[in-house]
Amino acid sequence: MALLTVLFSIGVFVFLLYAFAKWRQQYWKRIGVPQLTPNIIFGDGFLLHTGKTSIKEFYEDLYFNTKARGQKFVGIYHALMPEIVIADATLSKRILNQDFEYFQSHGMFYHKSNILTMNIFSLEGEEWRGRRTKLTPMFTSGKMKMIFSIITNKSEKLLEAINKCGTNDAINAEDLFKRYTTEIIASTAFGLDIDVLNEPNHKFREIGEETLKPHLLNFALERIFSRNFLGSIGYQAIASHIVEYFSKVVKDTLSHREANGIERKDFLQLMLQLKHHGKINENDRVDENQKIKHLLTDNDIVAESFFMYLAGYETSATTMVFALHELALNQEIQNKLRNEITEVIEKHGEITYEAVMDMEYLDKVVKETLRKYPIVPVLPRTCTKDYKIPNTNVVIKKGTAVQIPCIGLHSDPEFYPNPKIFDPERFSVENKMRRPDAPWIPFGDGPRQCLGMRLGLLQTKVGIITFIKNFHIFLDKSMTVPLQPQKSIFLYHPVEELLLRIEKV
Numbered sequence: 001m002a003l004l005t006v007l008f009s010i011g012v013f014v015f016l017l018y019a020f021a022k023w024r025q026q027y028w029k030r031i032g033v034p035q036l037t038p039n040i041i042f043g044d045g046f047l048l049h050t051g052k053t054s055i056k057e058f059y060e061d062l063y064f065n066t067k068a069r070g071q072k073f074v075g076i077y078h079a080l081m082p083e084i085v086i087a088d089a090t091l092s093k094r095i096l097n098q099d100f101e102y103f104q105s106h107g108m109f110y111h112k113s114n115i116l117t118m119n120i121f122s123l124e125g126e127e128w129r130g131r132r133t134k135l136t137p138m139f140t141s142g143k144m145k146m147i148f149s150i151i152t153n154k155s156e157k158l159l160e161a162i163n164k165c166g167t168n169d170a171i172n173a174e175d176l177f178k179r180y181t182t183e184i185i186a187s188t189a190f191g192l193d194i195d196v197l198n199e200p201n202h203k204f205r206e207i208g209e210e211t212l213k214p215h216l217l218n219f220a221l222e223r224i225f226s227r228n229f230l231g232s233i234g235y236q237a238i239a240s241h242i243v244e245y246f247s248k249v250v251k252d253t254l255s256h257r258e259a260n261g262i263e264r265k266d267f268l269q270l271m272l273q274l275k276h277h278g279k280i281n282e283n284d285r286v287d288e289n290q291k292i293k294h295l296l297t298d299n300d301i302v303a304e305s306f307f308m309y310l311a312g313y314e315t316s317a318t319t320m321v322f323a324l325h326e327l328a329l330n331q332e333i334q335n336k337l338r339n340e341i342t343e344v345i346e347k348h349g350e351i352t353y354e355a356v357m358d359m360e361y362l363d364k365v366v367k368e369t370l371r372k373y374p375i376v377p378v379l380p381r382t383c384t385k386d387y388k389i390p391n392t393n394v395v396i397k398k399g400t401a402v403q404i405p406c407i408g409l410h411s412d413p414e415f416y417p418n419p420k421i422f423d424p425e426r427f428s429v430e431n432k433m434r435r436p437d438a439p440w441i442p443f444g445d446g447p448r449q450c451l452g453m454r455l456g457l458l459q460t461k462v463g464i465i466t467f468i469k470n471f472h473i474f475l476d477k478s479m480t481v482p483l484q485p486q487k488s489i490f491l492y493h494p495v496e497e498l499l500l501r502i503e504k505v
Contacts, residue, residue, distance in 0.1 A: 028075025043077030063408025107382030111231030119307035
């Protein structure tokens with residue numbers, strides 16, 4: 001009898017759980033939002049969460065399937081958690097710009113118990129606003145000029161590393177680019193002159209690689225539970241040994257500079273100015289009564305240095321991979337770019353910041369690369385207060401995840417005819433005027449647009465110049481065309497490393 005009671009209780013519990021799940025997965029339908037047919041366990045993300053599709057493919061398919069049905073948005077579920085995906089350029093622009101006050105959060109986990117998460121990408125509300133105000137002056141064109149010598153120094157080392165590979169065998173361009181960007185970020189954000197281009201297994205790089213590995217369990221936990229709850233139970237989004245390593249690197253460097261009065265032209269020095277003075281430029285005015293609000297702590301500097309590493313290392317390296325892949329496939333475009341690089345450098349006498357800015361065709365090549373291959377293929381937002389979608393009766397409730405698939409917008413023939421064709425001339429002045437509303441948002445848009453965009457573009461352009469100025473490049477015969485996306489959680493990354501054959505110019 002007792003066994004029957006237990007079995008009955010279990011059966012009732014399972015039934016109630018099933019009924020709750022089915023009810024929960026009808027949320028979008030109840031409020032008048034079109035939705036898919038979710039799986040009772042995984043929701044609509046079975047292929048994504050089991051690693052059977054990439055984030056690029058998942059959201060690109062959602063975008064085009066939704067648009068094909070004449071809809072501007074669709075509701076989906078990750079397990080039982082509702083999310084709305086936008087498939088309309090005008091609505092996407094509103095969310096990112098004029099209606100930003102309703103969508104100020106990225107919806108990422110952050111908590112003071114895990115200091116590396118307390119960075120500008122994850123913070124929200126007044127904490128984010130204050131940090132953004134402090135850090136914005138670090139990324140002006142003037143500051144890019146300041147660190148340009150660091151980038152060119154690393155590009156010279158990149159050229160040496162390429163030459164060491166020789167021209168008889170295929171070279172792994174992706175590996176070289178990752179080492180190149182690692183050295184730039186280590187130098188500018190951490191004050192470290194490490195030699196990753198000659199020591200590919202350097203600990204700094206290994207720990208960074210470990211950090212970027214996708215963690216499905218973390219992804220699920222951070223979608224299901226609130227950040228305050230996770231923080232209160234000691235959840236660690238980033239492993240403690242990684243936190244300890246990066247904290248020690250930054251704090252040791254800060255202590256050394258402060259104790260010895262050392263100054264260096266890098267981002268770490270600029271953050272030291274914020275720590276001590278609450279401002280970067282001498283002409284910036286800071287209300288002395290409010291000065292404490294403008295100061296950065298050592299932990300703040302650790303978090304921002306770490307985020308600069310994550311944001312600048314993988315994304316720029318991968319952009320260069322996609323760019324060189326297309327240039328190897330399109331020899332005419334490659335030759336045109338090489339001619340411009342040669343002419344501009346001859347005009348300036350050397351590779352300067354101004355010379356790079358003068359390379360208009362290079363700018364088009366990079367923009368077209370990021371159009372076709374946005375490294376962050378979907379822009380995450382979280383609704384921070386109830387929002388009524390214009391011209392509808394639909395209200396997105398506070399706390400709801402919102403996804404804007406820039407991979408869909410960038411691949412939409414309505415804005416970019418023949419979107420699979422690599423054509424830098426899409427970004428000529430004349431062509432941009434013909435399609436003024438065409439979305440190009442690889443760095444996001446609006447108040448939360450990527451703060452390090454200038455740095456990312458600059459190190460990417462210099463890396464491409466280093467290859468194309470000195471070598472004719474061709475794809476190795478082993479490479480797959482087109483490149484297939486890796487089944488990862490957040491970034492658009494090719495599943496294969498880029499193998500090139502090179503001939504000296």
